[in-house]
Structure formats: C-alpha cells, structure tokens
Amino acid sequence: MQGTELKKEVVASSGSRAKRDQMNIVIIGHVDHGKSTVVGRLLADTGSLPQGKLAQVKAQCERNARPFEYAFLLDALQDEQAQGITIDSARCFFKSASREYIIIDAPGHIEFLKNMISGAARAEAALLVIDAKEGVRENSRRHGYLLGMLGIKQVAVCVNKLDLVGYDKGVFDAIVEEYSQFLAKTGMVPKAFIPISARYGDNMIRLSENMGWYNGVTVLGTLDGFTKELSLRDKVFRMPVQDVYKFTAQGDDRRIIAGRIETGAVSVGEEVVFYPSGKSSRIASIEEFNVPVKQSAFAGKSIGVTLETQIYVVPGELMAKSGQAGPKTGTQLRANIFWLGKHPLLGHKRYKMKLAGAQVPVWLKSIETVLDASELTTESNRQQIERHEVAQCVFETLKPVAFDLAPDIAQTGRFVLIDNYEIAGGGIITDQIETKTSMIAEHVTRRSEQWQRSNISAPQRAARYGQRAAMVLITGDAGTGKAQLAKALETDLFAGSRAVYYLGLSNSLLGVDSDIDHLGERDEYLRRLGEIAHLFTDAGIVLITTASDLDDHELEMLAMLNKPGDTVVVNIGPRRFNSREPDLQINDIGSREDVIIKIKEMLSEQKYLPEYNL
Known part of the structure; x- marks a missing residue:
C-alpha cells in the first residue's frame, strides 16, 4: 500500500511536481556490471513501482524458469530481455524524501556507445557502476572520460557485486585506488566510492551489516547530496531559430520567428540580437499555439516571436538578449569529439554539423591529439580518427556560426556530426579559434x-x-521576377554585341551540380556557383546570375570565389546586407525595360560597358 501511495505521488500533476526539485541522473558502466539492477533496486526499495509490478515480473520469471533479477523491472524492451543487455537509454522516475529523480539507465556495451552518450548528455549527475569481481574494465575508463567530456562533474562510483567477493574490503580499496588514479588524469574527482550489492540491497538505501567496515553514505544518500545546477532560466538568454513563418491569409503580414528557448527568459519589449548576423530588434509579441497571450517566456518553452522592426533572419541563427553576454561567432572552433562512425573521420572531407538550430557543412581542419580513452594515452600527427576514439580537433565551416563554449552553456556548446545521413560523432566546443583568414580565402x-x-x-x-x-548578381526575395529580369538583360546585352551569358539555377542543376543533394546543401551550391563565375569572368564574359535570400556571408563567399573577377550586386526589394551596399538598389521591378536601362547605366558608370551610350 505504501508503494502504491508513493507511486501516486510521483505521477501526480505537474503542478505538484513543480514544488519539488527534479534531477536527471544517468547510470553507466561496463556491460553486465549491474547498472539496470541498481536502478531496479532503487525503484523497488523506494516504493516507486506501480502496484503489482514486482510480483508480475517475479511471476513471469517463474513461468519462464528464469531466476528473478531486479534489472527486469527496467529492461522493458523485448530485445533487451532476449539479449540481457540494456540497448536504449531507458528513463524512469523515483522519489526520495529530498527530491524527485529522472534516472537514465544507459547501455554499457561498446556497440551502443551512441545510445549511452545520448542518455548521459541529458544528465546533471551520474552513478558509474563497476563490478567488484571483474574490476575496472576498458569501458569503465571510457565512460569515466566521457562523463568529463560531457561536463558532468557530480559523479559517484558504485562498486557493485561485493557479495561475489565475500564483501572483501581489500577488493573495494584496490578498485578505489586504481580508478581514482585514472580519473585524476581526466581532472575528475568522484564525490564518493560506494561498496554495494544491488542484488541484495546492500548500501542502496540503508547501510549494510555485511560491510561494517564502510562508514560512508548510501547510494540514495549520495544522490540526495548532489547539488542542483543553476536553473536554465537563470542563465543568459539563448533561443536557436528553428524556422521563420509568414502568414498571408486575411491580411496577416506577421513574420513569426519560431524556436525553443534553451536558457534564460525573454519578455515583450526587450531588445534581442541574432547571431551571427548581428541584426537586432525588439520583441513585439510572444506567440504560443492555442494559449492566452503571454508577456514573457522562459527556458524549455517552444515559442514564436514577432519583432517591432522587420529584419531578415534565417533558421540556424541564435537569438540572445541585448545587454547580456552574447554567443561567440566564427568559422573555426576547437572541440573534443567522440567518433562513432562506421568509417574514419577524415580531414578535408565534408560533413554536416548540427549545432543548436544550425545545420552547416563542416570540415575537419586539423587533428591536435587522439586519446585512447581506456588508457588516457595520446597520439599526435594523426591523419584520421577511428571508431570509438576521442580526439581534440579543429573544425571549420564555410560561413560563421554562433555557439557558446560547452562549460558555459552546454545546450549551445554541444554538437553532432552527420556522415551519410547518420549521426557519426558528437562533441563539445572548448574554444574559439581567432583567424584572419578562412577556408575559402585559403582555397x-x-x-x-x-x-x-x-x-x-x-x-x-x-x-x-x-x-x-x-x-x-541579382539578389532579393524569391518570387520577385529576378530570373525573368536576368534573361531579359542577357538578351538586351547580347543584341548589343556583348559577350554575355545567363547562368540560372536549372543550368547548374543539370550540369556541374548534378551530384548535390539539394535538401540543405545551399552552401555547397553557392560555392560551386562562385567557382563557375570565376571561369566566366576569367574568360572576359559578363556573367548574369541570380540568388535568392543571400546573407552577408554568402555574398562575401561568392565575391571571394569570383576573384580576381569583379562582382556587381543588383538587389531587388528589401535590403538584407549589413557589410556591403548593393551597386544598384531596385525597390520594385515594375517596368522590366526601365530596370534594364538602370542596370546598363550603372555598368557604364563603373566602366564595365564603356561604350554604352546613355
């Protein structure tokens, strides 16, 4: 009855839960060292199981002629029970007298390290389980390093299965000494080492008579002793831009910038800045679906905002508040990564980086050190990173991205790497690399x-x-008639015996860009457009082309790739460039013939068409 009442409390309304602290705890360790048993025992001994669950699992074990294990309380997936290993990062709730816990049981098998990292990345603290009989294993070391890499500093080490070694204090002390020396190399100092037997409940929620030599704290007591990290809403404001929506029905001309607030809070009337573009405006309204109008929002909320001054921002930018410390921006960053890909991580190969709301092409610029996480030995002068290796690297993007250093704001300082549509690695940003050059400039x-x-x-x-x-280069919003204008300009100049060529999107798709996946590969398309432009201008041709929704960095990249040729910008509609004024600004095409005359006059004034007579 007591367990049922406690379970009812745990799954009570969100309103009652909000009155108590919650903490995310991850349980990790080498395969078969007893992680799931630790969690199952905590659930059972704190009365956090649904009524009848324990009896149901025991009865199922009897029917199948299998000995009962507390791990079966957690291993709910059919594959897990068939194989006897935790595959996914299972999550469950339990409650102590001090707080409520969301506890994550992450897999220990090396083949499921991706799942383990996914689970651990959500945690504020960790229990790391080591089998007293088997001792410290390779994955014990690897997991210890990964916890440090993920920024988890509150860690307790549970030395499990002391019953298998006769509750021998000497065995426990030897493991404490060996593992402490290893963790010291990573800069991590565990909050506690706890000798336990999860199977029999020794030192789980009460001190065991079988280990009178231990005068420390139980597992539950250690968990309650962990400190809650600073609330996300108390940190500086960060909201990655997920998308920008524009509604035209019934005269609605709002542009709603949507995203999820990762940290901090924001209110109507506050000034916000978007990075890396640097554009700013004030919040006019905060929008949520089918809820009353709100004046503020905080971390964890998915919202949309409208701005007092309409500015052009794109998905992937990072919104911060004016007056607070802003994120860093740049094209080069130093990171610690863990590689999980089927193929090695190679220098000068294109990957995709997912960082906050941004998805950008990225290249491995250099490998500084490769770490054997099981032994903490390092190698330098490596040309590639193999599967399951940890490395410190420098990455470079085509254009600037916004980010925070992971120790400052983990939510916007962590990233994953995509190779062939699969998550192949993850990492944390440790430093920004200041550089006066770029990958494009070097190229x-x-x-x-x-x-x-x-x-x-x-x-x-x-x-x-x-x-x-x-x-x-004719730029502007999509659907403004840029392509028709460009073709008409080509026809007019060709009729005047000019060496001119119009390069449209379809030309490029059918030709040199036929190998590009055009979903999310805009940067690569623009890079190749710049290379083609260089060929035409080097041959003495006036090349006419169009591009929609260009930002400052994309324009700079195109102009740089076209060097030593010149780039002339004709902008149609609203101006979107901060760093460069267009050579000709056309607010509305109106009469195409009149616009062509203006373009030819501008080209004549700038000596591109010296024989053109006004």
Whole structure:
C-alpha cells in the first residue's frame, strides 16, 4: 500500500511536481556490471513501482524458469530481455524524501556507445557502476572520460557485486585506488566510492551489516547530496531559430520567428540580437499555439516571436538578449569529439554539423591529439580518427556560426556530426579559434598559385570584347521576377554585341551540380556557383546570375570565389546586407525595360560597358 501511495505521488500533476526539485541522473558502466539492477533496486526499495509490478515480473520469471533479477523491472524492451543487455537509454522516475529523480539507465556495451552518450548528455549527475569481481574494465575508463567530456562533474562510483567477493574490503580499496588514479588524469574527482550489492540491497538505501567496515553514505544518500545546477532560466538568454513563418491569409503580414528557448527568459519589449548576423530588434509579441497571450517566456518553452522592426533572419541563427553576454561567432572552433562512425573521420572531407538550430557543412581542419580513452594515452600527427576514439580537433565551416563554449552553456556548446545521413560523432566546443583568414580565402590563394594562366591577358580580352568582365548578381526575395529580369538583360546585352551569358539555377542543376543533394546543401551550391563565375569572368564574359535570400556571408563567399573577377550586386526589394551596399538598389521591378536601362547605366558608370551610350 505504501508503494502504491508513493507511486501516486510521483505521477501526480505537474503542478505538484513543480514544488519539488527534479534531477536527471544517468547510470553507466561496463556491460553486465549491474547498472539496470541498481536502478531496479532503487525503484523497488523506494516504493516507486506501480502496484503489482514486482510480483508480475517475479511471476513471469517463474513461468519462464528464469531466476528473478531486479534489472527486469527496467529492461522493458523485448530485445533487451532476449539479449540481457540494456540497448536504449531507458528513463524512469523515483522519489526520495529530498527530491524527485529522472534516472537514465544507459547501455554499457561498446556497440551502443551512441545510445549511452545520448542518455548521459541529458544528465546533471551520474552513478558509474563497476563490478567488484571483474574490476575496472576498458569501458569503465571510457565512460569515466566521457562523463568529463560531457561536463558532468557530480559523479559517484558504485562498486557493485561485493557479495561475489565475500564483501572483501581489500577488493573495494584496490578498485578505489586504481580508478581514482585514472580519473585524476581526466581532472575528475568522484564525490564518493560506494561498496554495494544491488542484488541484495546492500548500501542502496540503508547501510549494510555485511560491510561494517564502510562508514560512508548510501547510494540514495549520495544522490540526495548532489547539488542542483543553476536553473536554465537563470542563465543568459539563448533561443536557436528553428524556422521563420509568414502568414498571408486575411491580411496577416506577421513574420513569426519560431524556436525553443534553451536558457534564460525573454519578455515583450526587450531588445534581442541574432547571431551571427548581428541584426537586432525588439520583441513585439510572444506567440504560443492555442494559449492566452503571454508577456514573457522562459527556458524549455517552444515559442514564436514577432519583432517591432522587420529584419531578415534565417533558421540556424541564435537569438540572445541585448545587454547580456552574447554567443561567440566564427568559422573555426576547437572541440573534443567522440567518433562513432562506421568509417574514419577524415580531414578535408565534408560533413554536416548540427549545432543548436544550425545545420552547416563542416570540415575537419586539423587533428591536435587522439586519446585512447581506456588508457588516457595520446597520439599526435594523426591523419584520421577511428571508431570509438576521442580526439581534440579543429573544425571549420564555410560561413560563421554562433555557439557558446560547452562549460558555459552546454545546450549551445554541444554538437553532432552527420556522415551519410547518420549521426557519426558528437562533441563539445572548448574554444574559439581567432583567424584572419578562412577556408575559402585559403582555397582562392591556392587556386591562384596553381592556376595556369593563358597567354591572353585580361586587358587584351577587354579590348577584344569592348567590355570589362564581371559577375552581375541579382539578389532579393524569391518570387520577385529576378530570373525573368536576368534573361531579359542577357538578351538586351547580347543584341548589343556583348559577350554575355545567363547562368540560372536549372543550368547548374543539370550540369556541374548534378551530384548535390539539394535538401540543405545551399552552401555547397553557392560555392560551386562562385567557382563557375570565376571561369566566366576569367574568360572576359559578363556573367548574369541570380540568388535568392543571400546573407552577408554568402555574398562575401561568392565575391571571394569570383576573384580576381569583379562582382556587381543588383538587389531587388528589401535590403538584407549589413557589410556591403548593393551597386544598384531596385525597390520594385515594375517596368522590366526601365530596370534594364538602370542596370546598363550603372555598368557604364563603373566602366564595365564603356561604350554604352546613355
């Protein structure tokens, strides 16, 4: 009856639960060291199981002629019970006199390290289980290092199955000494080492008579002694932009910026800044689906906001509050990663990084050290990272991304790496790399050094064609008629005997970009467009092309790739660039013929069409 009442309390309304602290605890350790048994015992001994659950599992074991294990209370998945190992990161609730716990039982088998990391990443503290009879194993060391890498500093080590070694204090002390020396190399100091027998309940929630030599705290007491970390809503404000919605029905012209608040809080009227673009505005309203109007929102809420001044932001930007410490931005970052991919992590290969709300192409720029997490030995001068290896690396993106250092704000300082549509690795950002150059700039320099120029110079081509080569880039919102304008401009210039070519999106798709997956590969498309533009302008041609929704960094990348050719920007509609003014601003196309005249006048004034007569 007491267990039933306690269970009713635990699953009570969210209102009553909000009055008590909650803490996420992860249980990890080598396979078969007893993690699930520890959790099952905690559930049973604190009366947190549903009524009849314990008897039901025991009866099932009798029917199947299997000895009862407390781990069966947790291992609910059919695959887990068939194989006897925890595959997924199971979650369950239990409650002590001090607080409520969400406890995560993460798998210990090396093949399921991805699941283990996924579970541990949500935790505030950890219990690491070691089998007293088997001792410290490879995964015991690897898991210890991973806890430190994930920033989990509150850790207790449970030395389990003391009953199998006759509750020998010497065995316990030897494991404490060995594992303490190992963890010291990682900078981690456990809060406690606890000798237990989860199967028989020794030192789980009360001190055991079988280990009179131990005068420390029980597992439950140790958990209650962990301190709750700073509330997410008390940290600086961070909201990754998930998407931007615009509704046109019934004259609704709002642009709603949607996302989930990771840390902090925000209110109507507060000024916010978007990174890496640096654009700012004030919150006009906070929107939630089918709820009353709210004046503020805090961490954990998925919301939409409208702004007083309409600015152009894109999914993947990071919203922060003006007056608070902002995130870091850059193209290079140092990170500690754990590689789980089927194939090695290679330098100069394109991967996808998911960081907060951003999904960006990323390259491994350098490998600084590779760590054998089981022995904490390091290697340098490595060219690739093998599966299950831990490494300190430098990564580079094509354009700046916004992030925090993981020790400061873990939610926006952690990332995963995608290889061939699968999560292949994860890591935490430890430092920002300040650099005056970029991957694109270095590429352009190498290209210039290796380019075999023809005997015909750019002035000779200009004299022959009667024009200076340039990429005429027409930008603006999608659906503003840019392509039709570009084609009409090409026709007009061609009729005037100009060496001109229109390169549209479809040309590129059918040609050099036929291998691109166009879902989420915008940066790679723009990179290749810049390379093609360089070929045309190097040949003395006036290239006309279009691009929708360009931001400052994308425009800079295109212009840099086109060097030494010139890039001329014609912007249609609202201006979106902070770092560069367009060469010609057209608010509304209106008459296409009039716009073409304006473009030709501008090209003549800038000496690209020197013979054009006004």
